[in-house]
Amino acid sequence: MFRLLNRTFGLLTLVIGAVALIAVLNNVVVYAESAAVDETQQNGPEANLKYLFAVFFLVWAFFFGYTFFLSRRLKEMKSEVAILKKIISEKE
């Protein structure tokens, strides 16, 4: 079960990475030297605030997601221990 979980985790990571890479290569690739800064976007005290919130949202979403992943794994481990205890007691 754990190997299956590990494999799923690895595959999921690879798929997400591949999709992200395709999205990046598809439209938005430019070289850094040619990147232009739109100064009008930087005016005003609240300009680009959405990007700051997006960063915090994503970071916390990842942390909570990983915690959820760990808690699920812990739950599965507990159930496996219970099954193993039962098997061993039956054999004895």
Add this chain to the structure above:
Amino acid sequence: MSVMKTIFFVGSCTLMLITIYMIFMWVPTEQNLGISQRIFYVHVPLGWIGMVSILVVGIASIGHLLTRNNTWDAVAYSAAELGVIFATLILITGAVWAKPVWGVWWSWDPKLTTTLILWFIYVGYLMVRSFSTPGSQGRRYASVVALLGAIDAPIIYLASIWWRTAHPNLNIGPLAEADSDLDGRMYITFFVSLMTFTVFYVYVMLERIQMRKCEDDLDEVHQYVSLT
């Protein structure tokens, strides 16, 4: 161990609240980059953890190769799993910051490219672990991958010195320029944030290592039960 974990857990929660207050309320806004510069206090500590994590994986892998002790392997595996999460966050937060500052989500900047390579190294390590046969062979192969991957950490740090890059010059670290233009409050906020993420990383690492050991023990019991 549990006392230490509690200390790290409470410490990371408290520091996280202080960091959020400092980033949103206390630190001054940078004049050129505006409010989006505050992403710096999250993005750079994530980058620091991502680099430290691959070094932890590398050192633990050396320990495992030399001693064949499974505790080293548990440390390496846990650091790699956390590393892939932090490396993903570095790339995502970097892209979100790049959009308002550079005008694009991504560019093939040396620092970005070497960080992407780091992400692939982490994924490669986990894939080797997942698809190798049970036993010590897969662990040894993965250790070699980790050792090769650890070379990438100093390359990422030095990328802005070695190559022409859109990233700013080094402001922090042993090779940082002496005449940095960062405000004093910005330095304080940055170091508090760095400490927060480091404490959080140590706490999650301790939890994950313990869980990894349990997984190994369970695998052994599974094998024992299937044999008897």
